[in-house]
Amino acid sequence: MPITRPACVLLDECDSLRAFRDRFTLPDGVIYLDGNSLGALPKATPARMREVVEKEWGEGLIRSWNACGWIDAQRRVGEKIGRLIGAKPGETLVADSTSINLFKLLAAALKLRPGRKTILSEATNFPTDLYIAEGLIGLLGQGHRLRAVEPDDVATAIDCDTAVVMLTHVNYRTGRMWNMRQITELAQRKGALILWDLAHSAGAMPIELAALDVDLAVGCGYKYLNGGPGAPAFLYVAERLQLSASVPLSGWFGHADPFAFEPTYRPAAGIARAAAGTPPLLSLAALEVGVDVMLEAPMDEVRRKSLAQTSLFARLIEQDDFEIVSPRADELRGSQVCLRHPGAWPIMQALIARGVIGDFRAPDILRFGFTPLYLGYAEVWDAVATLRQVMASGSWRDAAYQSRSIVT
Numbered sequence: 001m002p003i004t005r006p007a008c009v010l011l012d013e014c015d016s017l018r019a020f021r022d023r024f025t026l027p028d029g030v031i032y033l034d035g036n037s038l039g040a041l042p043k044a045t046p047a048r049m050r051e052v053v054e055k056e057w058g059e060g061l062i063r064s065w066n067a068c069g070w071i072d073a074q075r076r077v078g079e080k081i082g083r084l085i086g087a088k089p090g091e092t093l094v095a096d097s098t099s100i101n102l103f104k105l106l107a108a109a110l111k112l113r114p115g116r117k118t119i120l121s122e123a124t125n126f127p128t129d130l131y132i133a134e135g136l137i138g139l140l141g142q143g144h145r146l147r148a149v150e151p152d153d154v155a156t157a158i159d160c161d162t163a164v165v166m167l168t169h170v171n172y173r174t175g176r177m178w179n180m181r182q183i184t185e186l187a188q189r190k191g192a193l194i195l196w197d198l199a200h201s202a203g204a205m206p207i208e209l210a211a212l213d214v215d216l217a218v219g220c221g222y223k224y225l226n227g228g229p230g231a232p233a234f235l236y237v238a239e240r241l242q243l244s245a246s247v248p249l250s251g252w253f254g255h256a257d258p259f260a261f262e263p264t265y266r267p268a269a270g271i272a273r274a275a276a277g278t279p280p281l282l283s284l285a286a287l288e289v290g291v292d293v294m295l296e297a298p299m300d301e302v303r304r305k306s307l308a309q310t311s312l313f314a315r316l317i318e319q320d321d322f323e324i325v326s327p328r329a330d331e332l333r334g335s336q337v338c339l340r341h342p343g344a345w346p347i348m349q350a351l352i353a354r355g356v357i358g359d360f361r362a363p364d365i366l367r368f369g370f371t372p373l374y375l376g377y378a379e380v381w382d383a384v385a386t387l388r389q390v391m392a393s394g395s396w397r398d399a400a401y402q403s404r405s406i407v408t
């Protein structure tokens with residue numbers, strides 16, 4: 001039976017997460033399917049930013065480091081993110097960017113497995129993960145190697161030389177999701193550490209890092225956590241590893257007593273040693289607002305709605321002329337659906353011109369992210385209707401949609 005728009009409107013009326021839509025600012029006429037790249041603006045963020053800028057900075061000045069909890073912000077917001085990813089208290093810290101956190105934790109992992117020389121990953125991982133591994137290996141000059149294999153070969157490639165298995169839980173281009181339990185167990189059984197990049201899963205689905213005994217993880221603040229452009233990232237180190245893990249960017253914020261100004265480095269006892277320098281407080285304040293909204297949402301419901309929306313989108317699309325790249329099985333799919341088409345770039349530009357915002361991933365992928373807190377079922381239906389209209393009219397072939405921008 002075809003899925004009708006009224007059926008989608010009914011789903012919206014019965015949606016238990018519906019009230020969250022009002023917590024975000026989105027322009028009229030926009031269907032936003034790119035929250036997996038840059039999350040929407042929480043309505044509470046501008047007022048909080050004004051408060052931090054005008055009161056805490058403008059009036060409090062340097063006093064605000066103590067008086068307004070700036071000095072604890074990395075830990076405090078880290079603890080909140082930790083609740084979203086199933087970490088134990090004291091295991092998560094907000095710091096730096098995801099790329100820098102990858103560098104820090106990969107370096108720590110290689111030191112924790114001194115006899116082993118391989119960082120194992122998948123060839124289709126997000127490039128920064130692979131680039132950072134390459135850069136670290138070059139810097140160390142100790143004969144380490146990056147082995148990046150096809151996803152189907154990862155499990156069998158873990159061997160006695162693997163120091164760390166570094167994977168992104170949900171692939172940025174395909175939306176394919178790893179079985180975190182299975183790969184974590186497999187890596188650890190072979191004596192390797194596991195490092196998960198949660199960029200496309202934190203805030204999109206329940207994650208149980210502590211229950212699965214995951215070693216290390218990193219993730220972004222600006223995607224499903226709605227922290228704003230360039231929001232700081234987070235990192236997780238299992239408590240049992242914290243004392244032995246040494247982080248190479250030994251800056252004063254990771255010192256046991258930063259304000260003692262000692263001439264030599266002494267790492268802080270817990271997760272704090274993973275900090276390097278002064279955090280971007282304004283961005284951290286915005287991130288905290290996004291995380292606070294996320295914490296109000298039952299994560300099981302978020303995942304249930306995400307699966308319902310991605311599967312609705314895929315079912316509506318399957319009659320059309322696109323290859324659906326993302327897995328159809330729920331247990332293999334993150335919160336996005338990707339379509340392959342040789343005209344992916346101009347098609348996406350034509351969609352964006354009509355208010356349906358997704359993104360393009362080279363060479364031929366249209367990527368649509370689903371954010372259950374602010375996306376409705378009828379919007380999913382309307383997005384597909386717009387896509388059909390763009391295809392049927394051939395308007396995507398217009399010259400206006402052909403030239404490439406830097407950010408895709």
Ligand SMILES: Cc1ncc(COP(=O)(O)O)c(C=O)c1O
Pocket residue numbers: 097098099100126128129168172197199200220233
């Ligand atoms: C899987 C993954 N890791 C890392 C990043 C980005 O890292 P950074 O915030 O350091 O630019 C992205 C960005 O989209 C990503 O998709």
